[in-house]
Amino acid sequence: MTEPTTLSSAEDLSESIVLVGGGGHACALLDVLRRLDRWEVIGLLDPALEPATDRYGVPVLGGDDALRPLVERGCSVAIGVGQTTTTSPRHALFQRLREMGASLPAIVSTRAYVSPRARLGPAAQVLHGAIVNADASIGANTIINSRALVEHEAVIGADCHIATGAIVNGRSSVGPRSFIGSGAVVLHSLQLSSDVAVGAGAVVTASLPAPGTYVGVPAKALP
Ligand SMILES: CC(C)(COP(=O)(O)OP(=O)(O)OC[C@H]1O[C@@H](n2cnc3c(N)ncnc32)[C@H](O)[C@@H]1OP(=O)(O)O)[C@@H](O)C(=O)NCCC(=O)NCCS
Structure with missing residues (x-):
């Protein structure tokens, strides 16, 4: 297994977080993490990037091989892989990290509002300017991206x-693995299937x- 090049193997990393993924979502999430003053961002992992280089101002620590040693030393993990219509890479990563016993905290921007009465699952991410209002519920590994609004009592699946x-x-629900x-x-009080x-x-x-792709005003299914 490859050890990250810039860290001592004995170092306790319980106050640290590593980002997995080096694309656009990682860039936005990194900005959220930097403002939190909660963890030290030690770098990111992406097998497509050259190790020991710099990405978005943090070091590239390696690819997948570097993940387990970091998790074993207590490092938290932020999933920086985004998703649109294909959830599987992000979901597979979440599953693998859970099996590894990784700490996958919910991450909320200092510039977001999440009601104290809202619920966030593990690895949920609420980015700058987003609002999750009273009694709303956000499933595990779900992204509420910049300036999105999840109104009162809405339920967003995993x-x-x-x-x-x-x-x-308010009071609408969105099934698991969906993309808005x-x-x-x-609109309010609607139920959206999974995989929409x-x-x-x-x-x-x-x-x-029914699962599918819907576009337009009012939204209709693409054939
Ligand atoms: C809906 C969407 C997922 C469909 O993608 P796709 O399956 O690749 O579909 P296509 O691009 O082949 O388009 C199929 C048809 O739907 C139309 N269409 C696609 N997206 C549309 C949209 N948002 N609104 C209205 N019509 C749309 C296309 O013009 C095309 O019409 P045509 O067959 O008459 O030419 C995609 O277009 C979309 O809107 N993605 C959202 C991007 C986004 O919000 N990203 C967020 C990043 S944070």
């Missing part, structure tokens, strides 16, 4: 992504009982 500026109104695109609006993808800018005016 492994979802509510993209930038999207709105899920940028600026889309889900709602296109950017769509307005969902009725419940969506």
Whole structure:
């Protein structure tokens, strides 16, 4: 197994966090983590990047091989892999990290509002400017992206992504592994199936009982 190049193997990393993934979501999440003053961000892991180089101002510590030794030393993990219509890489990573016993904290930007009455699952991420209002519930490994709004009593399942500026109104629910695109609006008290993808800018005016991709105003299924 490859040890990260910049860390001593005896070092306790319980106050540290490592980011997995080196793409656009990692960039946004890193900005959230830097402002939190909760963990030291020791670097990121991405097999597609050259180890010991710099990405978004943090060192690339290696690929997958470097993960387990960090977890064993108590390092928390932030999943920096994003998702749109394909949830599987992010979900597979979450599963693998759970099996490893990794600490996968929910991460909430200092510039977000999460009601004290809202519930967040493990590895949920609430980015800058997002609002999760009273009695809302966010499933494990779900992203509430920058400036998204999850209104009162809305329920977002596990492994979802509510993209930038999207709105899920009060008492609506979104099933697991779903994606709500940028600026889309889900009207209140609707039930959306699992594995739904709602296109950017769509307005969902009725419940969506079947998986599929929906676009437009009002949102209709793509054939
Ligand atoms: C809905 C979406 C997932 C569909 O992607 P796709 O399956 O690759 O579909 P295509 O791009 O092949 O488009 C299929 C058809 O739907 C239309 N369409 C795609 N997205 C649309 C949207 N958001 N609104 C209206 N129509 C849309 C296309 O024009 C095309 O129409 P046509 O067949 O008449 O030419 C994607 O277009 C989308 O909106 N993604 C959201 C991006 C986003 O919000 N990212 C967030 C990053 S934080």
